[in-house]
Amino acid sequence: xxxxxxxxxxxxxxxxxxxxxxxxxxxxxxxxxxxxxxxxxxxxxxxxxxxxxxxxxxxxxxxxxxxxxxxxxxxxxxxxxxxxxxxxxxxxxxxxxxxxxxxxxxxxxxxxxxxxxxxxxxxxxxxxxxxxxxxxxxxxxxxxxxxxxxxxxxxxxxxxxxxxxxxxxxxxxxxxxxxxxxxxxxxxxxxxxxxxxxxxxxxxxxxxxxxxxxxxxxxxxxxxxxxxxxxxxxxxxxxxxxxxxxxxxxxxxxxxxxxxxxxxxxxxxxxxxxxxxxxxxxxxxxxxxxxxxxxxxxxxxxxxxxxxxxxxxxxxxxxxxxxxxxx
Ligand code: CUA
Numbered sequence: 111x112x113x114x115x116x117x118x119x120x121x122x123x124x125x126x127x128x129x130x131x132x133x134x135x136x137x138x139x140x141x142x143x144x145x146x147x148x149x150x151x152x153x154x155x156x157x158x159x160x161x162x163x164x165x166x167x168x169x170x171x172x173x174x175x176x177x178x179x180x181x182x183x184x185x186x187x188x189x190x191x192x193x194x195x196x197x198x199x200x201x202x203x204x205x206x207x208x209x210x211x212x213x214x215x216x217x218x219x220x221x222x223x224x225x226x227x228x229x230x231x232x233x234x235x236x237x238x239x240x241x242x243x244x245x246x247x248x249x250x251x252x253x254x255x256x257x258x259x260x261x262x263x264x265x266x267x268x269x270x271x272x273x274x275x276x277x278x279x280x281x282x283x284x285x286x287x288x289x290x291x292x293x294x295x296x297x298x299x300x301x302x303x304x305x306x307x308x309x310x311x312x313x314x315x316x317x318x319x320x321x322x323x324x325x326x327x328x329x330x331x332x333x334x335x336x337x338x339x340x341x342x343x344x345x346x347x348x349x350x351x352x353x354x355x356x357x358x359x360x361x362x363x364x365x366x367x368x369x370x371x372x373x374x375x376x377x378x379x380x381x382x383x384x385x386x387x388x389x390x391x392x393x394x395x396x397x398x399x400x401x402x403x404x405x406x407x408x409x410x411x412x413x414x415x416x417x418x419x420x421x422x423x424x425x426x427x428x429x430x431x432x433x434x435x436x437x
Pocket of ligand 1: 219253254255289290291292293294297298300
């Protein structure tokens with residue numbers, strides 16, 4: 111019933127119903143208790159008003175059961191909200207392992223999306239129904255926030271680091287997406303659409319682009335263009351650490367500490383190579399800050415991720431799904 115009100119967005123993701131459940135529970139509890147308190151205030155004010163000028167109030171004697179009741183019942187309701195909310199929160203915040211990765215770069219004032227096969231879009235986003243999709247997001251300038259009301263999910267997009275967001279669409283259609291963090295004069299126009307397509311329609315849509323390179327392939331080109339290969343190629347003199355099979359592994363650092371080679375680490379190592387210098391290497395790598403934009407960084411990281419330990423730098427995408435090269 112409430113779902114049909116224009117006030118309430120359509121629900122089009124696997125967890126939209128769960129988010130609505132906890133939302134309406136909290137709403138109903140708030141309404142019931144607000145009404146209860148308001149009605150009691152008015153009723154008691156009328157019932158116990160002073161009728162004669164000389165009347166004096168009766169002293170109040172405590173009631174243990176009443177006090178236990180009004181402590182225990184709200185406590186139980188709050189705990190129910192807490193545990194229920196936590197469960198829904200973890201569903202919304204943790205992408206499934208088989209989610210396919212899209213890349214998002216926000217800038218004032220547009221949303222740049224890249225599909226796993228390399229296809230790009232601005233403000234519009236096409237996704238297949240029934241497939242979990244994970245967004246790896248960053249910003250070129252200020253803090254933005256990507257909000258999909260129909261999917262019941264939102265996450266901040268921050269300059270200088272990666273955040274994630276995921277959903278699995280359940281209903282084909284066109285839904286709004288918004289920037290939900292004030293980011294300047296055109297913030298209110300930083301909106302777009304997410305177009306949910308049936309899988310074969312999505313494949314057809316994807317095949318519409320020509321000359322598209324996957325993030326791995328584009329990253330490989332950048333790797334050569336920036337001459338990263340002159341120091342980081344397996345067969346070279348290894349002035350820099352070998353990168354094949356590095357992703358996700360712990361790295362011993364020159365200062366005796368450890369780091370995990372994740373997205374954030376690789377990004378930092380490209381922009382600020384001496385921040386976490388790998389043990390056994392000299393700080394000879396120049397910074398690439400100002401030369402690579404956020405988009406290039408994502409492609410480079412995608413390429414480094416794809417490097418297999420045994421192969422001599424063969425870029426093999428590791429995901430199953432929609433990451434086939436364009437014919
Ligand atoms: Cu971007 Cu508001």
